[in-house]
Amino acid sequence: MITPETSKSNPSIQSQPQPVRSALAWELKKPVYTVIAPLHNEQDGLAELYRRVKLVMDSTGETWELVLVNDGSTDDSPRLMAELHERDDRVRGISLSRNYGFQVAVTAGLDHAQGDAVILIDADLQDPPEVIPEMIAQWRAGHDVVYGVRGEREGETWFKKASASLFYRLIHRITNVNIPVDTGDFRLMDRRVVEAIRAMPERNRFLRGMVSWVGFSQVGVTYTRSPRFAGTTKFTLRKMVRFGLDAVTGFSYFPLQLASFLGFLFASISALAALVVIGLRLFGSNAPLLGQATTLVAVLFLGGIQLICLGIIGEYLGRVYDEVKARPLYLIDRTWGISTPKGA
Ligand code: UDP
Numbered sequence: 493m494i495t496p497e498t499s500k501s502n503p504s505i506q507s508q509p510q511p512v513r514s515a516l517a518w519e520l521k522k523p524v525y526t527v528i529a530p531l532h533n534e535q536d537g538l539a540e541l542y543r544r545v546k547l548v549m550d551s552t553g554e555t556w557e558l559v560l561v562n563d564g565s566t567d568d569s570p571r572l573m574a575e576l577h578e579r580d581d582r583v584r585g586i587s588l589s590r591n592y593g594f595q596v597a598v599t600a601g602l603d604h605a606q607g608d609a610v611i612l613i614d615a616d617l618q619d620p621p622e623v624i625p626e627m628i629a630q631w632r633a634g635h636d637v638v639y640g641v642r643g644e645r646e647g648e649t650w651f652k653k654a655s656a657s658l659f660y661r662l663i664h665r666i667t668n669v670n671i672p673v674d675t676g677d678f679r680l681m682d683r684r685v686v687e688a689i690r691a692m693p694e695r696n697r698f699l700r701g702m703v704s705w706v707g708f709s710q711v712g713v714t715y716t717r718s719p720r721f722a723g724t725t726k727f728t729l730r731k732m733v734r735f736g737l738d739a740v741t742g743f744s745y746f747p748l749q750l751a752s753f754l755g756f757l758f759a760s761i762s763a764l765a766a767l768v769v770i771g772l773r774l775f776g777s778n779a780p781l782l783g784q785a786t787t788l789v790a791v792l793f794l795g796g797i798q799l800i801c802l803g804i805i806g807e808y809l810g811r812v813y814d815e816v817k818a819r820p821l822y823l824i825d826r827t828w829g830i831s832t833p834k835g836a
């Protein structure tokens with residue numbers, strides 16, 4: 493319905509070509525490379541991250557941008573981001589409304605990256621930026637994804653190394669996609685891979701799996717993972733378990749199949765046991781075969797198995813519920829150097 497208000501706002505409609513012009517300017521300024529670094533309380537390493545990324549990216553002789561994603565930091569990181577943007581407008585920043593976790597922070601970065609090739613890197617400098625030129629060379633050679641393979645890991649506990657190694661091997665075994673062993677999120681992705689990832693709306697995101705799922709030409713570059721530059725790991729055991737569950741449920745039905753497998757196994761065992769009992773009754777002694785304790789243990793054991801299977805179904809169901817709710821993946825609090833922030 494046309495009201496006097498809308499006709500009054502006509503002049504602003506006439507000035508609409510403006511966004512098109514700025515879109516063109518944006519297009520012209522588009523850098524070749526985007527480096528995305530998600531960060532959660534990384535104030536002590538930020539300046540060093542910028543220094544090293546700048547050094548490496550300048551050496552490529554091409555245009556680049558560094559997109560910092562503040563994932564609900566409670567320290568000085570946002571102020572430092574503003575300062576870096578002030579100093580060098582190739583540094584752009586997004587502050588999420590709270591801590592959403594690494595996977596979502598990276599997604600926010602991908603949504604705002606403009607480069608033809610996008611590089612994901614940890615803000616704690618565990619992934620040395622100096623490896624990026626090697627990745628770029630592989631990209632130039634025609635590969636769409638160049639992932640970092642962790643050769644050696646310096647300064648990590650044996651527990652972390654052992655659990656990570658076990659995790660990658662397990663995932664490799666039971667998922668439908670081939671996620672390369674010993675890779676992290678340090679990787680370069682071609683624009684078409686980034687667009688494919690952005691088109692995947694899932695709430696529980698396991699990016700490494702999603703990147704593998706996309707396919708195209710993927711190749712690894714081996715590097716030595718350094719110790720953290722400053723601060724401590726932001727991944728608690730709880731976050732790691734959740735991450736593992738997301739990985740397994742997102743890419744495999746194996747746990748669900750396990751439930752049917754256990755069902756068949758115990759049904760077969762009980763059928764065999766029934767035959768044995770009948771045989772013993774017919775041809776053997778009349779004495780009761782087993783005592784109360786055995787019965788109790790068997791009942792509790794099967795009860796336990798059933799609850800575990802229910803729990804497995806619950807893990808999938810909860811994730812289905814997350815998808816159905818279809819909430820935005822993240823909310824943005826504020827940005828630096830980003831003209832059109834995407835909502836989700
Ligand atoms: N990180 C994040 N949100 C989180 C947890 C971590 O953005 O909820 C960032 C963190 O600041 C770092 C990167 O993700 O830049 C990797 O995290 P971290 O170094 O703690 O993990 P680790 O290297 O120990 O696996």
Ligand code: MG
Pocket residue numbers: 614616618720725
């Ligand atoms: Mg780290």
